[in-house]
Amino acid sequence: xxxxxxxxxxxLGSYFATPIAYIFIVIFLALASWxxxxxxxxxERGQADLNPFFSFHPWLYLFLxxxxxxRLWAEERKSGSIELLMTQPVTLWQAVVxxxxxxxxxxxxxxxxxxxxxxxxxxxxxxxxxxxxxxxxGSFLLAAGFLAVGSxxxxxxxxxxVAFILGVVGCFIxxxxxxPMVIDAFHSWLPQALVDAIASLSFLTHFDSIEKGxxxxxxxxxxxxxIGYFLIATAVVLDVRKAE
Amino acid sequence: MIKSEHLCKRYxxxxxxxxxxxxxxPGEVLGFLGPNGAGKTTTMRMLAGFIVPTSGKASxxxxxxxxxxxxxxxxxxxxxxxxxxxxxxTVRRFLEFVADxxxxxxxxRARLGYVIDRLQLEEVLEQTVDTLxxxxxxxxxLAQAIMHDxxxxxxxEPTDGLDPNQxxxxxxxxxxxxxxxxxxxxxxxxxxxDAVCNRVIIVARGRIVADDSPQGLAAQSRYHNAVSIRxxxxxxxxxxxAAVAALPSVAEVEVSGRESRLxxxxxxxxxxxxxxxxxxARQGIALKELHLESGRLDEVFRTITx
Numbered sequence: 001x002x003x004x005x006x007x008x009x010x011x012l013g014s015y016f017a018t019p020i021a022y023i024f025i026v027i028f029l030a031l032a033s034w035x036x037x038x039x040x041x042x043x044e045r046g047q048a049d050l051n052p053f054f055s056f057h058p059w060l061y062l063f064l065x066x067x068x069x070x071r072l073w074a075e076e077r078k079s080g081s082i083e084l085l086m087t088q089p090v091t092l093w094q095a096v097v098x099x100x101x102x103x104x105x106x107x108x109x110x111x112x113x114x115x116x117x118x119x120x121x122x123x124x125x126x127x128x129x130x131x132x133x134x135x136x137x138g139s140f141l142l143a144a145g146f147l148a149v150g151s152x153x154x155x156x157x158x159x160x161x162v163a164f165i166l167g168v169v170g171c172f173i174x175x176x177x178x179x180p181m182v183i184d185a186f187h188s189w190l191p192q193a194l195v196d197a198i199a200s201l202s203f204l205t206h207f208d209s210i211e212k213g214x215x216x217x218x219x220x221x222x223x224x225x226x227i228g229y230f231l232i233a234t235a236v237v238l239d240v241r242k243a244e
Numbered sequence: 245m246i247k248s249e250h251l252c253k254r255y256x257x258x259x260x261x262x263x264x265x266x267x268x269x270p271g272e273v274l275g276f277l278g279p280n281g282a283g284k285t286t287t288m289r290m291l292a293g294f295i296v297p298t299s300g301k302a303s304x305x306x307x308x309x310x311x312x313x314x315x316x317x318x319x320x321x322x323x324x325x326x327x328x329x330x331x332x333x334t335v336r337r338f339l340e341f342v343a344d345x346x347x348x349x350x351x352x353r354a355r356l357g358y359v360i361d362r363l364q365l366e367e368v369l370e371q372t373v374d375t376l377x378x379x380x381x382x383x384x385x386l387a388q389a390i391m392h393d394x395x396x397x398x399x400x401e402p403t404d405g406l407d408p409n410q411x412x413x414x415x416x417x418x419x420x421x422x423x424x425x426x427x428x429x430x431x432x433x434x435x436x437x438d439a440v441c442n443r444v445i446i447v448a449r450g451r452i453v454a455d456d457s458p459q460g461l462a463a464q465s466r467y468h469n470a471v472s473i474r475x476x477x478x479x480x481x482x483x484x485x486a487a488v489a490a491l492p493s494v495a496e497v498e499v500s501g502r503e504s505r506l507x508x509x510x511x512x513x514x515x516x517x518x519x520x521x522x523x524x525a526r527q528g529i530a531l532k533e534l535h536l537e538s539g540r541l542d543e544v545f546r547t548i549t550x
Contacts, residue, residue: 003345006341006344006345007345010330010333010337010341013333013337014330014332014333017332017333017372018332079328079330079331080324080325080326080328081328081329081330083289083294083324083328084324084328084329084388086293086294087292087293087294087317087320087322087324088317088342088345088346089314089317089318089345089346089347090314090345091313091314242294242295243289243294243295
């Protein structure tokens with residue numbers, strides 16, 4: 001646990017050691033607000049809730065989260081620092097989890113900085129703050145899911161740009177697994193049970209229910225398993241390819 | 245103790261390391277030599293637990309590098325090839341990070357200050373690693389390797405990219421640590437062997453081709469016990485060459501006209517120094533220089549690895 005914390009602190013520090021962190025946060029906040037007010041019609045709806053804000057998060061994360069995760073392992077391999085890290089007395093899982101947590105905390109900081117929206121909606125009306133809290137938790141979990149996929153993609157390559165593109169594609173597929181365009185493509189020739197299984201893999205179906213303020217254990221389990229699966233896959237890939 | 249038993253590393257079409265076995269005991273400074281691509285770095289990486297051997301096993305201080313990896317890594321200080329570090333971190337933050345991972349807390353934390361001092365890193369502590377010169381980068385890598393005062397050090401090309409003064413400093417540091425540690429240095433700089441090593445292993449194409457002391461290795465040279473002389477007057481060169489070549493114990497004479505230098509190689513086992521110096525005196529040829537060679541490592545290296 002100590003080593004996880006040490007690695008996490010270092011990784012988090014390195015986000016803020018470069019302009020990446022600040023650029024990311026500014027872009028995230030700007031896009032999140034823009035989506036909320038223009039595409040989401042925050043004022044026009046005349047409702048005191050943050051649905052227009054949260055409903056765009058999956059699409060925002062699709063491009064922004066791989067930008068956080070792309071460097072996780074690709075950069076370590078490119079600079080050779082992975083050799084330094086893995087010859088310290090740490091285990092592979094400590095490194096994988098530590099780095100993932102750093103990225104997750106960083107995403108959490110960006111998400112937390114959207115609090116003025118929450119203040120605004122409370123000033124304008126009396127929203128269901130429990131539902132808003134649940135939606136924040138859901139968004140935070142969604143970010144973790146995307147990051148776990150991104151971490152895996154980053155472990156596959158030494159090139160950060162490739163890691164970014166793979167991350168976007170990987171997240172896109174998982175995101176859309178629940179959308180009609182994917183589901184319809186399977187409807188005609190797959191049994192309903194399998195179609196449901198594919199749909200149940202989707203980020204969106206699980207995020208939708210949390211976003212509406214329903215924290216269902218099944219959705220939490222889904223995210224936990226997805227994150228666990230992709231982190232294990234990250235470790236497996238690294239174990240095989242770390243020296244290449 | 246470092247123990248390597250039949251280590252092999254195979255990639256699809258290439259055998260990088262082929263049945264490498266050796267042991268290194270405390271007090272030994274082992275020079276791990278070989279041409280580029282001979283398998284030095286691959287062997288080091290297997291000993292350091294970074295890559296897994298295809299077959300065979302290795303242990304550091306009795307800890308198997310695969311089964312008991314954390315204990316093996318704890319006993320080990322490792323400078324990877326090229327001294328990688330986190331470029332965006334300052335030297336101070338980076339060394340603190342390593343000290344944290346090495347569990348240097350409480351009184352043992354003083355070691356951090358000692359290491360910074362010993363490698364003269366004070367002036368660059370607040371600089372990021374990316375902005376360091378090659379020499380400082382290497383020293384940061386060395387600082388990281390000796391941070392926890394490990395009983396075993398694996399240094400992959402520790403003086404690569406250093407200027408002569410820095411090389412001297414690093415060698416002094418290695419010599420100082422050599423008394424109570426096991427040190428393995430991979431290098432292709434042969435002068436390093438004379439400067440710090442008391443044992444040499446030469447690898448070529450993944451196999452060990454020589455394992456000896458530097459003196460023992462030098463004794464395999466054609467130049468072992470050769471006599472090298474420089475003449476006061478270059479015009480005597482031809483006459484002297486003929487006279488020396490006529491000596492019964494001399495096998496061959498090499499001449500370098502530019503330096504008016506003449507090197508006489510003995511027949512095996514003969515001592516030719518008295519005969520050569522006597523000859524010069526008898527013929528009245530003034531010598532600028534006369535010395536006995538112990539053998540040339542570079543020549544042995546080329547013969548063995550070619």
